[in-house]
Amino acid sequence: MTQAENGSPDELAAAVRDLCSRFGEEYWRKADEARAYPEAFVAALTEAGYLACLIPEEYGGAGLGLAEAGTILEEINRTGANAAACHAQMYTMGTLLRHGSREQKARFLPGIASGELRLQAFAVTEPDAGSDTARIRTFAERRGDRYVVNGQKVFISRVDHSDLMMLLARTTPEAKVAKRTDGLSVFMVDLRETGGSVRTRPVATMINHHTSEVFFDDLELPAENRIGEEGEGFRHILSGMNAERILLASESVGDGLYFVDRAAAYARERRVFGRAIGKNQGVQFPIADAYIDVCAAAAVRDRAARLYDGGGSPGAEANMAKYLASRAAWKAANAAMDAFGGWGMASEYGIERKFREARLYMVAPVANNLVLGHIAQHVLKMPRSF
Amino acid sequence: MNITVCVKRVPDTETRIRIAASGNEIDEGGVKYVLSPYDEFALEAALQVVEEAGSGRVTVLSFGGDATKESLRSALALGAHEAVLLKGEPTMDGWATAQVLASELEGDDAALVLFGVKAVDDDQQQVGPMVAELLGRPCATAVAAMEVGDGVATCWRTVEGGQEVVEIDLPAVATVTKGKYEPRYASLRGIMAAKRKPLREKEAAVVEPGFVVESLEYPPPRPEGRIVGEGPEATAELVRLLREEAKAI
DSSP: OOHHHHOOHHHHHHHHHHHHTTSOHHHHHHHHHTTOOOHHHHHHHHHTTGGGTTSOGGGTSOOOOHHHHHHHHHHHHHTTOOGGGTHHHHHTHHHHHHHSOHHHHHHHHHHHHHTSSOEEEEEOOBTTBSSOGGGOOOEEEEETTEEEEEEEEEEEETGGGOSEEEEEEESSOGGGOSSTTSSEEEEEEEGGGOGGGEEEEEEOOSSSOOEEEEEEEEEEEEGGGEESSTTBHHHHHHHHHHHHHHHHHHHHHHHHHHHHHHHHHHHHHOEETTEEGGGSHHHHHHHHHHHHHHHHHHHHHHHHHHHHHTTOOOHHHHHHHHHHHHHHHHHHHHHHHHHHTHHHHSGGGSHHHHHHHHHGGGTSSSOHHHHHHHIIIIISOOOOOO | OOEEEEOOEEEOTTSOOOBOTTSSSBOOTTOOEEEOHHHHHHHHHHHHHHHHHTOOOEEEEEEEOTTHHHHHHHHHHHTOSEEEEEESOOOSOHHHHHHHHHHHHTTOOOSEEEEESSOTTTOOOOHHHHHHHHHTOOEEEEEEEEEEOSSEEEEEEEETTEEEEEEEESSEEEEEOSSSOOOOOOOHHHHHHHTTSOEEEEEOOOOOOSOOOOOOOOOOOOOOOOOOOSSGGGHHHHHHHHHHTSOOO
């Protein structure tokens, strides 16, 4: 579907803003204080269909692209809300959509689109395998028509708020494959049916990110829960990673605009020494500087989304968008902190909460150093550095 | 039962209004426009009444320029079934606007025509009752809640210090205020569906305004804050100033 048919992104942004306005700073401050999952906000967003944006219409979604999904997530974060609580419900299903069988899609996608099934956890990272994904050791052993899974994952976000979870596990030992990235497979785990074979333990964080360790102890999965080809799992999840980076770049753009909006408004109104503090170049320049970076990041994000929606595989653009946006948001966060002075630290202003939340995207879903490594190696053809 | 809701596109209440060089209109540069918030209450009332009845259509009608289509589309995304734009340039003359709207509504089969109690840009509260007069229909103003029965609507009106319950025979006109009808937000499905809903455009009837804005002025600037003293002993002076100078208590 083209942009013209979808109307202006302003219309979509305005509708998202309207929804978010029902959940103001007070709502988020209380959730932050209680370290609580923002159930009511997620329910409203789900019920209004925004998280089914990328699911094709035939499965009950809106059938839109990353451009629109990015607009939604950007606007959520721009209002001061935190899309991280539920963004993965939008895109985790991508692997299923691209590599699942017709039966698997018909079985899961309509429930994910309606929100009845929450698929917002993807178990990849392990204590000894983060960025180096091919080193994962969680093993799914084929036994007849089933796989039996044993191992351990960490930083599995929202697993305690999911009905379904995607899992990347080894199905052939690393020693027996030609390439390290071979021999991995993707599975759909129905967390409601796992009994005691899957245990989770939350990791306490400073950033309102609900993430956990997950332990598999003889988890039995029917073979029909494998998504795509056995041994091809690593490649199956790659294009999903591009989508994730473009969407999280959108959240960082939203965070950046939140800080710029708030800081500029405060700088216009707050008077010290008989004049608005924004009259001082020391205050206004860092805010303008951050705004320029946010706009540049948004332009690269737009390009990446356009390429992805056009059927491309924009690895470089997706990574660059994520890198630029996370840094721009962080610069804007610091500009806002400086502009607000002591009040920036006060919980009631919301700035310090967002400051903590925005920091995450410098290291997740991929560390910015690895983005540099990717660009150096794959775009600039320098030797691999890691 | 069909309901027509008349809506107006107005500057967002958070917009900083600047007076244009002409001195008798606002500078539209950089102004963000929204559906007038009271019109959102009216639209929500219409949607709830039709949903409760289980049948009927909600039409949104507006008099304005091309950009007004954006506001109408947002009303369609909230659940209105169709939209009509009377293309023209509305002025501050409520009587002229009422005549334009009434000429369209005369052939309308809507049992209820709803308005917001006022538009938040000019605050005149004229157009709804004037349209009722032109159509020869009863009108209930400042309605906070309504129940629509067979040929009659019961309306709870917000009045000073309480509520007044009135019954109006249908077809009728009502202006809606804050009360029962908290506006919903658009779903993504609603936004997508709105693109397929009819939005008809017509040239508005031409009515010469008899009401001309001579000039606009900014409110007087707020004086600097004043510290009247510290501690309990300052209370008496503070109360005196609040009473005699600010007339706030």
